[in-house]
Amino acid sequence: MNEALVAPVRIGLAGLGTVGSGLVAVLQQNAEWISARLGRGVAVKTVLVRDLAKPRAVTLGPEVVLTTDAEALVTDPDIDIVVELMGGIDAAFALIHKALSAGKHVVTANKALLAKRGPELFALAAAKGLGLYYEASCAGAVPIVETLKSSLAGNRIKSIIGILNGTANYILSSMSEKGLPFAAALKKAQDLGYAEADPTLDIQGYDAAHKLIVLIRLAYGRNLPLDKLPVEGITAVTPEDIRFAREFGYAIKLIGQVRDLDGRLAAGVWPMLVHEEFLLASVKGAFNAVRVEGDASGPIMLHGKGAGDLPTASAVLADVLALAREGMIPNNTGFRTEPLPEAELVDPDDFISPHYIHFTVKDQPGVMAAISKSMGEHGVSIRQAVQKGEPEDGYVSIVFLTHEAANRAITGVLTDTGAMAFIKPGTVHFRVL
Template sequence: MKDRIRVGLIGFGTVGTGVVRILSKEKDLITRRLGVPLTIAQIADRDITRKRDIAVPPDILTTDPQRLIQNPDIDIILELMGGIEPARDFILNAIYNKKHVVTANKALLAAHGEEIFDAACKENVDVGFEASVGGGIPIIRAIKEGFSGENISAVFGIVNGTSNYILTQMSEKGREFLDVLKEAQTLGYAEADPTLDVSGGDSAHKLAILATLAYGTPVPIEEIYTEGIDHVTPLDITFAETLGYKIKLLAIAKHFDGKIEARVHPTMIPKEEMLAQVNGVFNAIYIIGESVGESLFYGRGAGSMPTGSAVVSDLIDIARNIQNGTNTRVPHLAYLPKTRTRLPICPITAIDSSYYLRFRVGDRPGVLSEISGVLGRHNISIASVIQEGRKGSSSGDGVLLVMMTHQAKEADIQAALSRINQSPFVFEPAVLIRVEEKNNNGLTRNIRT
């Protein structure tokens, strides 16, 4: 038994300062729970002169991460620098030096998780990554331990706070995407380069992690269909509301009949659904289990202190393993490595969904009949139609035609739209938004139900 557990922190930025603050503020509480203190022994950052809003002894600061990785007194390396390289290199080095690792780096885990966890397994060290998905929401622990006997049929939700903030503002204020994005950047809710957030890429990284844990299979990031929120318009948000829906950027993974479905895209969900009430920078994730039914986890998806809190819970968990000599007590990726399988990931064309379709068409007889005819010939059945009359605009703009379909095959929808978009009556490519409807077992349906 050690008299204290020593952490080496690489990356003294937003989350890093949160962790340092929590370990200091909650020192007594953590000792009452863990039995020994948990301390930051050394901190590495490229910039060790910048003033942070938390004071640390200057002699624990260094610009050289290798000094932490090689330090025999350090038990756990905490990687909070982000990015792929050199974070990957530092983590692998730490593992080969028999250090346990905690990281919040979803991009790295989504791209190189298999390599990192293979190494950790070989060296019998722990790798905690609760902070990589859902900020302060203990969702990783829930899948790995809370639902350890659950056959999970779906895991889905809102996992990117920036996109959700932007969609919430667009919905509440009727504003355009670019307008809200600019404001979000000024307020610090969006990065200077917001691509990863608004393109859905960050959500896809998180979905890869969640689905890997839920299903015991690798989920390569490049096999996740990913669509961002940059093409969502106030017009479609308004139509969605008229039809009783909200538009949210959802990350969705389902398991059915030995196949996995994994996709990220703007999604219409019934407005009385709990997910539809998740606003601003909050995240919320549903787990649908065969025994447990639907469960939802909601909380702050980002920020210095919430994400710091998730990091601290991982540090305490690993510290308990160190004190008991029982590392890798729970398999890193929920399933024992030798029992993991390689399930096929469906392409987006293989999924079934309901759809919202919006057309801008010439205001003349026969157009509705032509469009619905094409859809019908592709086995797509229409649930409802809104045709908007001309509102004094010149007929050159055309009129808007909105259709909600019953459940259909994505491949059929794509084929039908490609045909419709070629028609001379159609003034611009059709807008498509997938719809998740509620059934008895929660919000999503399975593949091919």
């Protein structure tokens, strides 16, 4: 047997937080199994940390070197693969760039970095003939990256629709199941460790947006600049709207989706009403789920834990093993073209879907007629209209479900009705999947 294949694969690990500690734990726990799969072991040689004295969640072997010097990872000739799990943009970019320049494969879970500066790094990896792998960047343990890159490589992808952020899904599940207001559901998620102290990326939809950018690159071989992707978060969702949606047979979920419309992509991240008959509506708690439809495969649903130490470490380790296999030819984006062209987007105002609109109006004659007249003028067909509840302070809720309509038409309706004196400000609008 080749000497090089008997020696363990040596990892330089950047970051020993939740996921880094999980990776070390899995490597220790499944060492014999990994060796049986790969034909040799996988060993952590050096770990980059910020504070050498900080207590660790895992026990490192005496052979493992702790360092605060990033150069120790990228210049060490004994390190085969650099694993970046420290997060952030600038420092992570610099580390990965240096590692690739030094001839080392890289594994990362950094979806924000890949969404914002991925094209630069993929171009460098291609030029060097190296692997830049990132299964853990999109949905934790859910193997969506490899599915798009390899398993569905012969398909033209018609659509991807997913619950891509476990924190947002946990919050919406808590609001739905326990009737909690948004702030209380967020606090519960933070207490359980599902949400960060600053939850902005999760609740404003940006984390899901980062992941969707990565999936679009894999599915369509196109780079989509993050600032061109429409993004809305879940902060406007109320228990009242969740209750109304349920009465109509829907759940409210934060959805990231992209559809191929004759070569142009209709993509975005929004809270949406998902019919209870769809599998996505039944995804609870901090789980992720992705529905992919290929022209040959038809629809495929992937579901699993979207975060956490061991689930995410499982995906990181899958990339490490893939890069360590003998004869491996790097497959970073699923396409041989480099650089990838920019995606052509459908104008967000032209996106077509059914819609949910919740007006709070004065309890007086003529209100329904005035709203219906505006909808008719903008070509919006009403599927269902219901007055909900008893008057409170002289106001009642009126909820409309529409047939398919362009977002431009709905914007026109909201502009018209926003000027009507009998409608209280703060009309709620969600798309319907």
